[in-house]
C-alpha cells in the first residue's frame with residue numbers, strides 16, 4: 001500500500017497522512033478496457049445507421065446512438081473519481097504537542113442557516129446550534145451565528161431559550177464527557193440515568209414545551225417575555241410593516257463570551273448571535289448564498305475568525321472533537337498557501353435499513369470526493385465544511401480587497417460585540433442594498449447565479465487555484481435529516497438539477513472555463529455532476545423504447561447468438577458491477593446499492609427531466625423558480641411507513657405520471673413477452689430490459705393497486721398514466737408498423 005506522509009518540517013510531530021487506494025491500478029486498467037468497449041459500441045451503432053434501410057430503423061438507430069453517447073459521456077466523466085483516490089488520516093494525539101495553550105487555538109465562526117420556521121422547526125435549529133456551541137473548544141474562540149431568512153420571532157425566541165439552556169447543557173456535556181452533544185440526539189440515545197441527567201432532561205423538556213407552545217400560537221406573547229430587552233427585540237417583528245419578504249435587519253447578540261456570559265460552572269459561553277438580514281422586494285436576496293454572504297460580513301465586523309464553518313439547520317455535530325481534526329490540517333497544511341477548505345461528508349441519521357430513496361447519496365458525498373481529493377480537492381457540499389476565511393477574497397495569489405477594510409480577512413476586531421459602533425456596522429453590512437456595486441457574489445464570498453450555491457462556489461474557488469481536503473472520519477462529524485417522502489426527495493433533486501444546469505450552461509461552464517482553470521481531470525469530476533440532468537435522455541429512451549419495440553415485435557438489440565450481444569452484456573455488467581463493488585467496498589450493502597440504482601432510474605424519469613424543463617422555462621423567462629426549502633417536519637404516519645421501507649407517493653405530482661407510465665408499459669410488455677415467449681427469438685435484450693423495469697417498479701405497482709394508506713399512488717395519477725400509456729402504445733403501432 002503506497003503511503004505518502006505529508007511533508008512536515010523536521011522535528012514537528014506528524015498531524016496527518018494520506019494513502020492511495022489499492023484499487024487505483026485496477027480502476028485504470030478497467031477504464032482502458034471499458035473505453036475500448038464503448039468505441040466498439042459506437043462503431044456498431046454507426047454501422048447500423050449506415051445499413052439502415054428505412055426511415056424507421058434509421059430513427060431507432062439514431063435514438064439509441066444518442067442515448068448511448070450520453071451514457072458513455074457520463075461514464076467517462078466519472079473516471080476522474082477513479083484515477084487517483086486517496087484517503088486521509090489525522091493524528092489528534094499529536095495536536096496537543098503543537099497547540100499548547102488556549103491562546104493558540106484559532107478563532108472559529110460557525111454559520112447556521114435557517115429559512116422557514118414551519119418547514120424547519122426552530123427546536124431543530126436550536127439543537128444544531130447547541131451541538132456546536134458544546135464543541136470541545138475554548139468558548140472564547142467560538143462564535144455561532146444564526147441566519148434566519150424566515151425573519152421569524154419564533155426562531156429568535158427559540159434561540160433566546162437555547163442561550164439560557166446552553167448555560168447548563170455545555171458544562172453538563174463537558175464535565176461528563178458526553179459525546180452526543182446535540183441534546184435531541186443525546187436524549188434519544190441510551191444514556192445512563194442519574195439525578196443529573198434527570199435534571200438536565202427536565203430543563204430540556206421545559207425549553208421544548210415553551211418553544212412548541214409559542215410555535216402553536218404563532219407569535220411570542222407577553223407571558224413568554226421576561227425582560228425589557230427581550231420586549232424590545234420582539235417589538236420589531238410585531239410592527240405591522242414587518243413581513244418575511246420585507247423587513248429591516250434584526251441582529252441580536254444573545255451570548256457574548258467577552259462579557260459576563262458564563263455557564264453554570266463559571267466558564268465563558270461562546271458567542272451566539274441571531275441575524276435576520278434586511279429584506280426588500282425590490283432587491284434580489286440570492287437565497288442561501290445571500291444569507292451566507294451576510295453572515296460573512298456580520299461575523300467579520302464582530303469576530304472575524306480565520307476559520308469559518310457552514311452548517312445547515314438540519315445537520316448537527318456528532319463529534320465534539322471535529323474542530324481538532326480540522327486543526328490537524330490547518331496547523332500543517334499540505335500546500336500552505338492554497339488550502340481553501342476542508343469538507344466532511346454529508347451523512348444522515350434516521351435512514352431506513354434499505355435506504356429506499358438512496359438518501360445517503362453515497363457516491364456523491366462519500367465516494368467521489370475521495371477521488372477528487374487526489375486531484376484537486378473535493379467540492380463544497382453546503383454544510384459540514386470548514387473554510388479558510390481568506391478563500392472568499394480572491395485566489396491564493398490574487399487578493400480581492402473588500403469595499404470596506406473591516407471586512408477583510410486580516411482585520412482584527414477590537415470593539416466588543418455589542419458596542420454601538422459594531423452594532424451599526426453590522427446593520428450596515430446586513431442591509432439589502434449593501435451589495436450594490438460591490439464584488440459580493442461574483443468575486444467575493446459565496447457565488448450567485450445558481451440554485452446550487454455550494455456546488456458553484458466550490459467549483460469557482462478551485463478554479464481560482466485553491467485546494468481542498470476531504471476528511472471522512474469513522475464517527476460521522478455531522479449528521480443530517482433526510483426527506484422521507486418520494487415527492488420531497490424528487491423536488492429537492494429537481495431544484496439541484498436547475499442549479500446544476502445553470503452552471504453547466506453558463507460562461508463558467510465546467511467543460512470550458514473549468515478545463516482551462518483547473519485542468520481536464522479535475523474539471524471532469526465537476527462536469528459529471530453539472531450534467532446529471534442529461535441522464536434523463538438515455539433513461540427515458542431505455543424505459544420506453546424497448547418496451548414499445550417488444551409490444552410491436554420489433555427487434556432493436558442484437559440477438560443472443562450475435563457476437564455484438566456480448567458487448568452489450570459486458571457494458572451493462574461492467575458499469576453496474578464496478579459501481580456495485582465500489583459501493584460495497586465503501587461500507588454499504590448490496591440492498592442499498594440496488595435502491596440507489598433504482599433511484600437513479602426514477603430520477604431519470606422524473607426530477608432530471610422536470611428539472612431540465614424548469615431550467616428551460618427559467619431561462620426563457622416564462623417562470624422563475626426559487627429555492628424551495630425541503631421540509632424537515634415529519635408526519636408520524638409517514639415516518640412509520642418510511643421506517644418500514646414503504647415508498648411514499650401520496651401527492652398528485654406530474655412527476656409520478658412519467659414514472660407510472662414507464663412502470664405500466666414495461667409490465668404490459670413483459671407480460672406480452674411471456675405469453676408469446678416462443679416467437680420471441682431475438683428479443684432477449686428487450687425482454688430483459690422490460691423485466692428489469694418491472695423489477696424496479698415493484699413498489700409502484702404496489703402503491704397503485706394494493707395499498708390503501710395515504711402514501712399510495714393517487715388514483716388520479718394511475719388513471720392518467722394508464723390512459724397516456726395506451727395513447728403512447730397506439731401511437732407506436734402507427735409509427736412502428738406503418
Ligand SMILES: O=c1ccn([C@@H]2O[C@H](COP(=O)(O)OP(=O)(O)O[C@H]3O[C@H](CO)[C@@H](O)[C@H](O)[C@H]3O)[C@@H](O)[C@H]2O)c(=O)[nH]1
Nearest residue numbers: 113114115149287288291312313381382383452627629630
Ligand atoms: O433562502 C434560503 C433558502 C435556504 N436556506 C438554507 O439553506 C439550507 C439548505 O436548504 P435545504 O432545504 O435543506 O436544502 P437541501 O437541498 O436539503 O440542501 C442541500 O442543497 C443545498 C443547495 O445546493 C445546499 O445549500 C445544502 O447545503 C445541501 O445540504 C437550509 O439550512 C436552509 O435554511 C437559506 O438560508 N435561505
Ligand SMILES: [Mn+2]
Nearest residue numbers: 312314481630
Ligand atoms: Mn437539507
